[in-house]
Amino acid sequence: MNEFVKIREQTRESEGLQAERNRSEKVMGEANQILNKFMDSVVDGLALFDSELNLVEMNRTALSTNPRRPGKEGLLGKNILEIAPDLKRTGRYDRYLEVIKTGKPFFGEDLVIHHKFGDRQLAVKSFKVGEGLGIVTADITGLRKAAEAISRLAYYDHVTGLPNRMLFNDRLTLALSQAHRKKQKLAVMFLDLDYFKSINDALGHSAGDKLLRAVGDRLRSFMRGGDTVARFGGDEFLLILPEISGEEHAARLAQRILQAFREPFMLNNHKLHVSTSIGIATYPSDGKDTDTLVKNADIAMYEVKKCGRNSYQFCSSGEDGEELSEPELCEAESRQKEAPFPEELAGLRLLQQITGVVLGTFDSGNVFRQITDGLVHCLGYTSALILTLDGGKKRFEVRALSLQRRLSPQIDKKLGFSLGNLSFPKDSRLNGAMRSAMRGRVVVTKTLAEIAYPLISRKACSTLQELARTKNHIVVPLGLETKMVGAILVTSPREQVSEQELTMLQTLARVAGQAIKSADLHSQARHSEEALRRTLKTVRRTLEGAVRILSSIVAARDPYTGAHQQRVANLACAIGKEMGLSEEKIEGIRIVGLLHDVGKVVVPVEILSKPGPINPLELSVVKDHPRVGYDILMGLDFPWPVAEIVYQHHERLDGSGYPRGLSGSEILLEARISGLADVVEAVSHHRPYRPALGIDWALDGISRNRGTLYDPEVVDACLAVFAKNGFRSRWTQKGMAKPKKILFKGLQGVGLLD
Structure with a gap:
């Protein structure tokens, strides 16, 4: 009869456990739904x-x-x-x-x-x-495209798509190094289109750009695999011919290029007949470095210009590749002056300098200041000012202003306001000159009021012109591709304005436009990087949300376990900090502390809150919670091995732990820290099946088992943490019952539930 009663009780107990398991499976299903939602929320x-x-x-x-x-x-x-x-x-x-x-x-x-x-x-x-x-x-498609666009902007000419001067210099330096090592010859060709300015004046700069692209394409068709054709600037092109047998190789190519240029270029239904003058310098006879070879090829090209154009000529330099003498160089450079604008060479140097600035920075404001300073201090203009539309495209603002030094202290005092703070709405009533500039036209006037009024009063314009003694006032449109985004305004003390002067100013405007484009591309790349960082922050916040949800699920079923996990997380982080672990690793330990008992969602509440000892069947259910926690967490993409640490937090150094009986170095350091913090918290605080034993009992217990159950380094760090009064006082609870000595036996083995 007793056996029958016993069997009936066991059956009822099994049915109760099965019902609890069914409820646990439902909770697991809900947890899986949460995890699925979390996965889909990850960007x-x-x-x-x-x-x-x-x-x-x-x-x-x-x-x-x-x-x-x-x-x-x-x-x-x-x-x-x-x-x-x-x-x-x-x-x-x-x-x-x-x-x-x-x-x-x-x-x-x-x-x-x-x-x-x-x-x-x-x-x-x-x-x-x-x-x-x-x-x-x-x-990362957007980031890659932005990086490629910035790289192309730095090393390729935006008109022809050919390598620019910077990339040309890099390739020539490499070719010279290889030629020196292999004892080979190479040639540099300097090409300048004949009468290109006439084409620009007759058909406009847009047609001129199309012609430059067509010339680049035609030159490319003659190049071997290792050759380079680059745009040097303006209507000038440079060619690198490595591994040539001698001057006759370069001569044959020059003849083929001249022959090809006899075929007309078709532009906008116009047949354009364009010739070119070619200067050739060879390594090592005409120079052994980049600058010397380019300079000597340039001088040879101007010898062709002098003799009637549409031909080629080799450089005749001094012995052993010496650079041409200074008188010869000055004579060659002087032939470039075809107009009375006396600052042309200074303008070319300024363009070279500013182009270098554009390639070296993404700060358009810096480029604008370089332009206005160069116009005033290098080219002798009285003042230079750059206006652009602001980011909101609603106002024109002064981006850079430079004045001759003699005028700087006087103008603001005379006007009663600062030109540098000038700002006006985009839809302001612009005068005819400014409207023309906004349509892409260059405007030259004799009076300042024609371009500045009504933005500045007539009286202020008159005061400025009288004070600065200006004779001409020029407005050059500042365009970004086909859209006008501002203007360069300069005042000149010279009586005449030459075509070369206007061309130089337009070129500077294009450089300024390129600076705006570079800044925009850089801004886009920066915004993409910021978006990526925001995404990572969002992922981190989402993970935090998932941790809170999982932790709250455990706390809802067993309030003790929820508080226990928080205390374990705090102690484990303090131990990690004492051991000198990185902030990143300590953060992973914190997450583990908050989730290490998440597997208890499958343990019946009756077992978790049972006031007395549990039987072997109940103990087996409890001991399965590390594996269940691992199964729940393995699907979450934490930056740390959270699932594996949770799986191991009840393993012990001598292999006596559970569920896998790992030992020594098989147990992750984070698991050794979390496991020790788990034991100290469990012993020092109240449990349903016994009163609190106190922190001194807990610390004495881990000291006795140092090196057997627990990692010695982790034990030492834990003792050091509690040696600090601040942490110990926060941890100690008032009114703890004094433990009985026999209860301490649980600390020696693995019988504790946590």
Whole structure:
């Protein structure tokens, strides 16, 4: 009869456990729904694979990067090679297997050709998750395009697409190094189009740019694989011919170029006949460095100009490649002056200087200041001012202003306001000169009021002109591609304004426009980087939210466990800090502390709150909570191995822990720290099955088991933490019951629930 009663009681107990398990499975289902929502909230793509690389789960973002058409249901369970067959050919599949084997993450990039979204560049991070693999993909297409645009802007001419002067110098330096090492010859050709200015004046700069592009394309057609054709500036081109047999090789190419230029260029239904003058310098006879070769080729080209153009000539330099004498150089440079504008060479130097500034900075304001300062202090203008539309495209603002030094202290005092603070709405009543400038035309006037009124009063204009003694006032439009975004205003003390002067000012305006474009591209790249950082912050906040949700689920079922997890997290972080761990690793330990008992969602509440000893069956249910916690957390993409640490937090140094009986170095350092903090908190605070034992009992217990159950370094750090009065006083609770000595036995082994 007693046996029958006993069996009936066991049956009831089993039925109660089964009902609790059913409730636990429901809670698990709800937790999985939360995790699924979390995965879909992550901005980056996330895919999880098992140990054989079969797809277990993926979020919406990862699905959108898959160029194949099947939906999520059609992909789950498939091997990664079925989803992306090219991984085997590229070696990425073997790398993923290595990640699973070693646990070492792998970073890479992939180009995905998508049927809907086009080519996309993805940053890929793969890492071990449990026994399987996790892959995170971030779309960096925008960042890559911005970086390529900035790089192209720095090294290529924006009109012809050819290498610019900076890239030409780099390639010539490399070619000279190789020629010296291999004892070979090379040639540099300097080409200048004949009468190009006449074409610009007759057909406009737009046609001139098209002609320059056509010339660049025609020159490219003659180049070998290792040759370089670059635009030097204006209508000048440079060619590098490495590994030539002698001067006859360069001569044959020059003849072919001259012959090709006899064919007309078609531009806007116009047949344009353009010739070119070519100067040639060879290494090592005409120079052994970049500057000397280019300068001597330039001088040889001007010898051709002197003799009637449309031909070529080799440089006749001194012995052993010496640079030409200063008188010869000055004579060659003087032939470039075809107009009375006396500052032409200074203007060329200014252009060279400012171009270097544009390539070296993304600060358009710095470029504008360089331009206005150069116009005033190098070229002798009385004043120079640059106006641009502000970021909101609603107001014109002064971006840079330079005045002759003799005028600076007088003008503001005379006017009663500062020109540098001048600002006016875009839809202000502009005068005819400014309206023309905004339509892309250069305007030259004799009186300042014609360009400045009504933005500045007539009286102020008269005062300025009288004080500065200006004779001409020039407005040059500042364009960004086809859109006018501002103007350069200069006042000149000279009686005449030459064509070369206007051309130089227009070139400076184009440089200023390029500076705006560079700044815009840099701003876009910076905004992309900031967006990526915001995304990472969002992911971190989302992870924090998931941690809070999971922790609250545990606390809702067992309030003791919720408070216990918070205290364990605080103590574990203090131990990590005492050991000198990094802030990043301490943050991971904090997350583990808050989640280490999340697996208790499957443990019946009756067991967790049972006031007396638990039986072996109940103990087996409790001991399963590290594995359950691991299963819950393994799907979350933490920056730390949170799931594995939770799995190990009841393992002990001598192998007597559970659930896997790990020992020594098999146990992660974070798990050793979290496990020790777990024991100290459990012993020193009240438990349903016994009163609190006190912090002194807990510290004495871990000291006795130092080196057997617990890591010595972790124990020492914990003792050091409690040696500090501030931490100990916060930890100690008033009114703790004095423990009985026999209760302390639980600390010696692994019988404690936590």
